[in-house]
Amino acid sequence: MDKLEMRHTLLAAKARKKMSWDDIASAVGMSPVWVASACYGMNSASADIAHKICDTLDVDSDIADALVAFPTKVWDEAIPQDPFIYRLYEVVGVYGETLKDVVQEQFGDGIMSAIDFTMEVDKVEDPKGDRVLLTLNGKFLPYKSW
Template structure:
């Protein structure tokens, strides 16, 4: 089973079970954001976690095995049409150079890791309209000179 078939199987099972990522993450003892990313095929799970996900969603061993395979982290390079995803592109387009400059002033010349990385999604209730809080936490990796 490839990652695309795995993704379709897992998302169908999630819908059939009427579960959300928070519930699935809690059931397997992992971050709901990370579990969603693994189910979408962008991360690989350990054998233990893959089987927990498969058990929670009621899918077979073939799906669990696909969860353990290393992904090719590629995506469509076209500008996304989905409004939520497009807005994230917009944030990076408008603030990307600013964030890079501010981070490099604080840390030096380098990048934020997306490997040694965590992300949280929280809802902040606000009388003017609820807010989305995205917390991205990546290890700073300095560039080396040699």
């Protein structure tokens, strides 16, 4: 089974069981953002976690092999059409150079790791309308000179 078939199977099982990412994450002992990313095929899981995901979603254990497989992290290079994803794309387009400059002023020449990385999604209640709080927490990796 490839990652795409795995993704469709797991998302269908999630819908059938009427579970949230928080529900699944609690059952397997991982972050909801990470669990969703693994189920979408963008991260690999340990064998133990893969089997816990399969058990939680009541899917065949052979899907665990696809969860464990290392992904090829590629995505459609076209401008996204989904409004939520487009807005994230827009944030990077509008603020990407600004963030890079500010981070490099504070840390030096380098990048934020997406490997040694965590992400959290929180809801912040506000009388003017609830707000989305995204926390991206990546290790700083300085560029080397040689």
